[in-house]
Amino acid sequence: MLETIWFLLWGILWAVYFMLDGFDLGLGTLNPFISRNETEKRILYNSMGPFWDGNEVWLIAAGGVTFAAFPTMYAVMFSALYSPLLLILFGLIIRGVAFEFRGKIDNEGWRVLWDICHFLGSFGPALLFGVAFANIFQGIPIDGRGVFQGSILTLLNPYGILGGLLFVMLFLVHGALWLAIKSSGDLEARAGRTAGRLWWALLVVAVVFLVATFFSTNLYANYFANPVLFVVPLVTVSALLAVRWFIAIKRWWKAWFASSLTIVTATLFGIIGLYPNMLPSSLNPKYSLTAFNSASSPLTLKIMLVVALVFVPIVILYQAWGYYLLRGKVTEEDLASDEAY
Amino acid sequence: MDVVFLSRLQFAVATLFHFFFVPLTIGLVIMIAIMETIYARRGDEEYRRMAKFWGKIFLINFAVGVVTGITLEFQFGTNWAGYSKYVGDIFGSLLAIEATATFFLESVFIGLWAFSWDKVSPKLHALFIWLVAAASTGSAYWILVANSWMQHPVGYVIRGGRAELVDFWAVITQPFAIVTFAHVVSAAYILAAFFVMGVCSYHILRKTHVAFATKSFRIAVTFALIFSLGNILIGDLHGKEMAKAQPTKLAAAEAQWETMKGAPFVLLRIPDEENERNPIDLIAIPKFLSWLALGSADAEFKGLKEWPKEERPPVALTFWSFRIMVGLGFLFALVSLIAFWKRNKLESAPWLLKGLMWMIPLPYLAASMGWLVTEVGRQPWIVYGVMKTSEAASEVAASQVGFSLAAFVVVYTLLGIACFTLIAKFVAQGPKAPPAEAK
Known part of the structure; x- marks a missing residue:
């Protein structure tokens, strides 16, 4: 029971991370293609300015919880995914400092350098998180001692790449919507149009992914065993459709919330399908890591549950309050402030 | 080179680099919070400018600290x-608590603080930076509790081929952890205080922003004095805990080969690791080492030869790091x-x-040596006495680790240069002119 609760919490933490940092990563990927001048670029950076750091902590929390609640899973997952994970981390490093460094020296070459870093550090992690999770869904070659018997090329299989593409598309739409919320005038209109167009591409990738999931993974088994669970992907699909509707009527906040719901439930769709596996072995199902054979002791799980139940709601409260406090569009006055990016 | 060695090197590079930024964050934020509180209470614009000036440097430093911290958490899994x-x-649970209970608080409010100068009241704004200050100190606590458990494991039992928690309270309140926390945080205050004093000295010497620099200097010098004196006492307590928990580390730190009753403290010592002796051993203070470490002048101080070679740490590196750290610690107290x-x-x-200007790097050196x-x-x-480092590494290809190590070195070097350039630029530029003068 404790293991199952933790399995769910583990999934939720990843889902919230993808929902929050998703728009940062998507917007970073979109940046070179959507912004037409320096002012627009700055609006884009500052739209994420107060939030990206807090968003990224969800990744640290997800990682920490994996370590605390499922140490064996943590050890095997991250050593198996050694290269992609380090690429993600290096990406997030250059992305994070790009925010802070870019505007600090008034030189075109300096800005271009950090624009490139910001793009690579957004696109790379978006893609690789998708590749990593698609591979987890379909299983990776780990042996009985939890040692990875493949290379980075093993992970770059068609289904893995499809997963990467899905994440990138989800985040692009999500990011474009965030920009529409935070900008005004021409840029807002362009961001909204971009979100609308990208949505169709997302739809195609999502449908292909869902079909491929049927053939490449066992995710649907849990759903056929408990059809009531189909509620989750149903919410995903409805939310995705709602995104398009809200884009059409130019309700950016609503579209963004629908997009958030899409990302959260899409992640949960995969996680629920995975249960009780956390890291299925493609060599032999007996080698798979599950919520049960990789969990911490009951005492640790209990203490951590108390910690999570106390602190996570508090975090959500103050983080949401922060979003509410700085909910306005990025104005010229904002751009003129000393601390603006 | 084998995976264990490469992984150790990589972790050392990543940790030492990360810890160039952490102490300034922990120490500077408190001073900024004090400055902003003075502004919020008295409405004195000078203190607002002060908080903004140091805040800008703080934010650049903080960004690098954050992004380099993430790789540390994940390296436990990868390597x-x-x-x-x-x-x-x-x-793992200690790291997870750090993230949920403190790091969230720090990161969310640093964003709010930086972007809401003109959007909320000065008092609320000052509260934001106090939350950041409390959270960064809290983060330090949890991380150091985790590290202390590796130094002195308590509250666990070996069951089913792993260490399992049995007494959480013992883990988070053990004296070793508390004294380590005090030692590190007070070192962070010293580092930040010397940083501020050094920067202020630069401006006072050049006769730029003199009034501003003098006020900042006074806040910093108070910190420097309290914590550099305090850390001598705390360091002594830390050493006594180490004597109880990690006798091999202490023996290596003192390069004491032979077990002795009433061991002397030798001021000038150069160890020869290969031949297990100290060819240069000058100016001994009789019985002082036994008294310092063990609390009694006649106590038996266990020398390195008590343990087989394969259970001893590298002596020269431990010894010199310790000597340099302690020496610098006394220098800081004197200069303060x-x-x-x-x-x-x-x-x-x-x-x-x-x-003071040229001393800015020294607390960084002392912290790294520590x-x-x-x-x-x-x-x-x-994990001291429980698990050998050689049994701990991942089974990944050495080439993979070699490649990532090279990437760490390259990326971190460039990052360090960029960060240093920016901080130097804003330091040299000094605070913005007050609105009245600007007109």
Whole structure:
């Protein structure tokens, strides 16, 4: 029971991370293609300015919880995914400092350098998180001692790449919507149009992914065993459709919330399908890591549950309050402030 | 080179680099919070400018600290899978608590603080930076509790081939952890105080922003004095805990080969690791080492030869790191005393200002040496007395680790240069002119 609760919490933490940092990563990927001048670029950076750091902590929390609640899973997952994970981390490093460094020296070459870093550090992690999770869904070659018997090329299989593409598309739409919320005038209109167009591409990738999931993974088994669970992907699909509707009527906040719901439930769709596996072995199902054979002791799980139940709601409260406090569009006055990016 | 060695090197590079940024964050934020509180209470614009000036440097430094911290958390999984499986039950939960209870608070409010100067009342804004300050200190606590458990494991039992938690309270309140926390945080205050004093000295020497720099200097010198004196006492307590918990580390830190009753403290010592002796051993203070470490002048101090070679840490590295750290610690106390004494007539003491300017790197050096003593001195154990470092690494290809190590070195070097350039730029530029003068 404790293991199952933790399995769910583990999934939720990843889902919230993808929902929050998703728009940062998507917007970073979109940046070179959507912004037409320096002012627009700055609006884009500052739209994420107060939030990206807090968003990224969800990744640290997800990682920490994996370590605390499922140490064996943590050890095997991250050593198996050694290269992609380090690429993600290096990406997030250059992305994070790009925010802070870019505007600090008034030189075109300096800005271009950090624009490139910001793009690579957004696109790379978006893609690789998708590749990593698609591979987890379909299983990776780990042996009985939890040692990875493949290379980075093993992970770059068609289904893995499809997963990467899905994440990138989800985040692009999500990011474009965030920009529409935070900008005004021409840029807002362009961001909204971009979100609308990208949505169709997302739809195609999502449908292909869902079909491929049927053939490449066992995710649907849990759903056929408990059809009531189909509620989750149903919410995903409805939310995705709602995104398009809200884009059409130019309700950016609503579209963004629908997009958030899409990302959260899409992640949960995969996680629920995975249960009780956390890291299925493609060599032999007996080698798979599950919520049960990789969990911490009951005492640790209990203490951590108390910690999570106390602190996570508090975090959500103050983080949401922060979003509410700085909910306005990025104005010229904002751009003129000393601390603006 | 083997995976264990490469992984150790990579972790050392990543940790030492990360810890160039952490202490300034922990220390500077408190001073900024004090400055902003003075502004919020008195409405004195000078203190707002002060908080903004130091805040800008703080934010640049903070960004690098954050992004380099993430790689540390994940490296336990990528490079130390054996360790993670074995102790995740305890160690992992401490890292997870750090993230949920403190790091969230720090990161969310740093964003709010930086972007809401003109959007909320000065008092609320000052509260934001106090939350950041409290959270960064809290983060330090949890991380150091986790590290202390590797130095002195308590509250666990070995069950089913791994260490499992049995007494959480013992883990988070053990004296070793508390004294380590006090030692590190107070070192962070010293580092930040010397940073601020050095920067201020630069401006006072050049006669730019003199009034501004003098006010900042006074806040910093108070910190420097309290914590550099305090850390001598705390360091002594830390050493006594180490004597109880990690006798091999202490023996290596002192390069004491033979077990002795009433061991002397030798001021000038150069160890020869290969031949297990100290060819240069000058100016001994009789019985002082036994008294310092063990609390009694006649106590038996266990020498390195008590343990087989394979259970001893590298002696020379531990010894020199310890000596340099301790020496610098006393230097900081001395300089703080002089600076405090001269704080009202700084302009008449250019030698002091020059000295302080050039001293900025020294607390960084001392902090790095401190970590080398802590981590190298713990060897060959990853968890002292419980798990050897050689059993802890992931089974990944050495080439993979070699490649990532090279990437760390390259990326971090470039990052360090960029960060240094920016901080130097804003330091040299000084605070913005107050609105009245700007017109």
